[in-house]
Amino acid sequence: MVGDKGEQLGILPILQAREQARKINLDLVEVAPTAVPPVCRLMDYGKYRFEQTKKDREAKKTQKVSLLKEIRVRPKIGEHDFDAKARSARKQLECGDKVKLTVMFRGREITHAELGLKLLKKMADSLTDIATIEGQPSLLGSRMHLTLLPKAPAKATKVKEGQETANA
Template identity: 65%
Template sequence: MLGENAEQLGVMTVAAAKELARRNSLDLVEVAPTSIPPVCRLMDYGKYRYEQTKKEREAKKGQKMSLLKEVRLRPKIGEHDYEAKVRSIQKQLEAGDKVKVTIMFRGREITHSDLGIKILRRIAEELADVSIVEGQPTLLGSRIHLMLVPKPGAKVKTKEGQPENAQAKNP
């Protein structure tokens, strides 16, 4: 049996522990039910739950949700359209999101799947400074997929366009 401040109160019966908890206006909580004898603790359970949820919220606040974005291209994409897609992928990677690049084939275009793989490799080379290629290009049906993951240590930008650490300095 542990007290409110984690001090040892010794081994006692359940009835005696309940009586002690009632006298101190505290809750009797079983901490380690598998040990012999089971370990119980006197605490204010409502306050304990409140502090736990508060800690969980703080932990969530520090995490960045990494989303999976998909960018679709065609094998006959024009040069300007290709460059616009690459800029879009780069922005998403800098925002900390994973990007799935997909080449879509129509009809008999799938016979020239090597064109799609060339485009994916070109994208991977151009974005090598901000991304890591996760796996090889995979052919699923009439589409070829490639996963790009942001490089660790790359500057993650917030919605305002400033790096996260610069925004924290300027209130």
């Protein structure tokens, strides 16, 4: 058994451990059930749970959820429409989301899959400054896919005033 301040109280029978917990108005919590003998701790369980949920909420605030956005194009897309789709992809990448580029083929267009590949390469080349390509283009059924990942933002290394560099 471990006390409320972390001190060892020794090996005690369950009834005696419960009695000690009741005397000092704390809860007896089993922290290592697989140990031989099992390890229990005296603590205020309500306060412990409150602190855990508080830590979880703080961790969730700093977490960034990366979504996968899809942009669909056809092999015979016009130049202006292509530029609009490229701007849309750029906007999504700047927000930190992954972008899945999809070329949809209809009917006999699939016989010219190289047009779709050329279109995906053109789109990826127009976004190389803010994105990296994940894998190779893949053809699944009548659709060709390519996934782009946003590049990590460059961290500025600033030296605060009055602070010397490590080499100086």
